[in-house]
Amino acid sequence: MKPTLQLKLSQHLTLTPQLQQSIRLLQLSTIELNQEIERFLLENPMLEREDGDGSEFGAAQAAAAGPVSGANETAASAESGEGAHEGTREEAPDADAASYDEAGEWLSAAGSGSARRDEDDDVDFQEFQAAETSLRDHLDQQVALSPLSDRDRALVRFIIEALDDDGYLNQTLEELLPLLPEELDLDLDDLTIALRHVQNLEPAGVGARTPQECLGLQLRAMPGDATRDLALQIVDRHLELLAERNFVKLKRLLGCDDDALRAAHTLICRLDPHPGSRYAAQETRYVIPDVVVRKLRGQWMVSLNPEAMPRLRINALYAQILQQNRGNGGGLTGQLQEARWLIKNVQQRFDTILRVSQAIVDQQRQFFDHGEVAMRPLTLREIADQLELHESTVSRVTTQKFMATPRGVFELKYFFGSHVATDTGGAASSTAIRALIRQLVDAEDRKKPLSDARIADLLGQQGIVVARRTIAKYRESLNIPPVSMRKTI
Numbered sequence: 001m002k003p004t005l006q007l008k009l010s011q012h013l014t015l016t017p018q019l020q021q022s023i024r025l026l027q028l029s030t031i032e033l034n035q036e037i038e039r040f041l042l043e044n045p046m047l048e049r050e051d052g053d054g055s056e057f058g059a060a061q062a063a064a065a066g067p068v069s070g071a072n073e074t075a076a077s078a079e080s081g082e083g084a085h086e087g088t089r090e091e092a093p094d095a096d097a098a099s100y101d102e103a104g105e106w107l108s109a110a111g112s113g114s115a116r117r118d119e120d121d122d123v124d125f126q127e128f129q130a131a132e133t134s135l136r137d138h139l140d141q142q143v144a145l146s147p148l149s150d151r152d153r154a155l156v157r158f159i160i161e162a163l164d165d166d167g168y169l170n171q172t173l174e175e176l177l178p179l180l181p182e183e184l185d186l187d188l189d190d191l192t193i194a195l196r197h198v199q200n201l202e203p204a205g206v207g208a209r210t211p212q213e214c215l216g217l218q219l220r221a222m223p224g225d226a227t228r229d230l231a232l233q234i235v236d237r238h239l240e241l242l243a244e245r246n247f248v249k250l251k252r253l254l255g256c257d258d259d260a261l262r263a264a265h266t267l268i269c270r271l272d273p274h275p276g277s278r279y280a281a282q283e284t285r286y287v288i289p290d291v292v293v294r295k296l297r298g299q300w301m302v303s304l305n306p307e308a309m310p311r312l313r314i315n316a317l318y319a320q321i322l323q324q325n326r327g328n329g330g331g332l333t334g335q336l337q338e339a340r341w342l343i344k345n346v347q348q349r350f351d352t353i354l355r356v357s358q359a360i361v362d363q364q365r366q367f368f369d370h371g372e373v374a375m376r377p378l379t380l381r382e383i384a385d386q387l388e389l390h391e392s393t394v395s396r397v398t399t400q401k402f403m404a405t406p407r408g409v410f411e412l413k414y415f416f417g418s419h420v421a422t423d424t425g426g427a428a429s430s431t432a433i434r435a436l437i438r439q440l441v442d443a444e445d446r447k448k449p450l451s452d453a454r455i456a457d458l459l460g461q462q463g464i465v466v467a468r469r470t471i472a473k474y475r476e477s478l479n480i481p482p483v484s485m486r487k488t489i
Contacts, residue, residue: 022345026352026393029400030288030308033349037310040342046318046332047339050311135167135206135279136160142201155186155194159207167206167276168214169195205275212239218271230256231264242268245487262489289404290350291357293368300368302358304350305404312343352389356397359383360415367415368405372435377427378416420466428464434474436464441480446488 015023028036041047139160143153158180164170173191180186198207204221208214212235219232233254234242241250242265251261272278288308294301314336322332360383366374380398384391398412417430440458444450450458452471459466480486 018341018345021341022348023396025345025349027396027399030290030402032400033346034310037312037342037346040339044335044339044342046315046335047312047342048315050313133279134281135163135165135276138279139163139198139201139206143197146197148197151184152194152197155190156197159191159194159198163198163207163276165276165280166274167203167208169207169209172209203272203275203278205272211273212236214273214275215239215268215271218275219267226260227263227267230254230260231267234264235268245484247487247489258489265489287402287409289402289409290353291401291403293357293361293403293405295368295406300361300365302354302361302403304354309350310346312339312346314339314343352393353397353401355387356383356389356394357401357403357412359386360398360403360412364415368407371407373432373439375415375417375429375431375435377418377420377429380416420464420470430474433459433464433466434478436462437471437474437480438478441475441486444486446486449483449486451483 025033025036041049140157143156143160146153146156148156158176159169162169162171162176173188173195177186177188177191195207199217201207204218205214206217208217215235216232219228219235222228234250238250238253241253247261251257254261256264289305290308291302292305294303318332319336322336360378361368363378363382364375366376380391380394383389384394387394398416401412403410403412414431420428420430420433436459437455440450440455452468452475455475456466456468456471459471475482
């Protein structure tokens with residue numbers, strides 16, 4: 001067969017660049033939308049903010065990104081020659097004395113009260129002042145004030161550097177010993193003594209190798225009394241029985257009554273199994289809601305959050321230049337069209353979010369009036385059919401979009417859930433069932449907690465047919481322990 005040319009007519013659907021941009025903007029979160037708009041503002045001179053300096057939009061973006069550190073603050077430059085860090089090592093009288101061996105240099109670095117800095121290092125005092133104290137810094141401050149020799153202080157700091165963020169020593173002393181210089185001639189007894197010094201520091205429990213040892217260190221740091229002695233005996237010998245809530249066997253082994261065991265149990269529960277976590281750096285993340293729900297004249301109404309809406313417009317100066325040239329602006333003509341598309345798509349994005357949010361609020365009116373127990377089952381298909389939208393569009397709108405309500409800030413996805421059948425032929429929302437399980441567990445007798453089967457029976461008495469396995473799944477999603485772990489004395 002020889003090659004030939006043929007003409008063929010066909011039809012197919014193609015997404016225009018404008019439609020592709022609209023879909024992409026619709027699925028972005030508020031923070032991602034702000035970043036996308038920032039990119040357009042840098043690349044397209046035809047686009048600008050209505051507020052000129054972008055203070056409101058910039059403030060919203062800064063709040064969404066989290067607290068701003070003091071790294072951008074600048075301090076006044078010091079005069080030349082001032083503020084230079086002098087070396088801590090004095091000039092040796094001769095060349096032989098000037099040389100330091102590895103062991104002496106390790107002890108000097110570990111035993112000094114402050115880290116060595118280069119002469120050209122500039123320290124931002126405001127940033128240093130705003131920094132939070134870490135666990136190692138807190139322990140180093142105590143070691144610096146302790147009456148220890150330089151050698152012991154260096155070993156204690158070596159142990160401190162091996163601690164994790166919770167204050168635990170996850171490596172054995174046998175594993176740490178080879179990491180020390182051989183010239184020091186150290187053994188396990190030296191490291192054991194250094195570990196004891198660390199375990200005597202604050203917070204109590206730091207330097208422990210196991211949770212049992214951590215709780216024991218905290219109890220030993222307390223004033224001695226009958227309750228503390230009983231709690232220490234439980235932690236040292238019968239911690240597994242306490243975890244299993246086997247109070248009958250505990251009372252038999254300890255020879256105590258209910259009141260004494262209850263007091264010791266309460267004391268153990270007050271201990272902190274992660275003593276170093278309070279010094280861990282915590283990153284605060286903020287959420288800017290896209291819509292706000294208020295009750296006006298007895299009706300729940302949704303409005304857009306102005307803090308989350310960028311105010312964009314066409315640059316008047318460039319538009320005037322392009323008009324004077326009668327459209328012969330080269331690349332400016334295409335950029336003008338892109339700017340108009342962006343403004344239109346951003347407005348369409350928020351209009352769609354507002355429509356979907358109002359439809360959700362209309363469907364979940366009982367939730368806003370009575371709480372989670374009144375949540376009704378809702379699917380994306382119902383909202384899509386009501387608004388004559390595609391189900392995928394509703395899915396994009398409800399992902400990473402948030403709603404501020406009098407009951408808190410919720411993601412739009414929160415209002416959708418599966419349904420469970422009832423005796424009357426209706427359906428109950430899984431969110432409402434979780435709320436009912438939470439209420440039943442909160443109101444139960446702690447001495448005789450409700451089992452999953454009993455919770456299923458109680459819900460069945462209310463007309464909600466739920467299997468025991470489903471109750472167990474919902475209970476685990478609520479972080480509610482099983483019945484054996486909820487039993488108290």
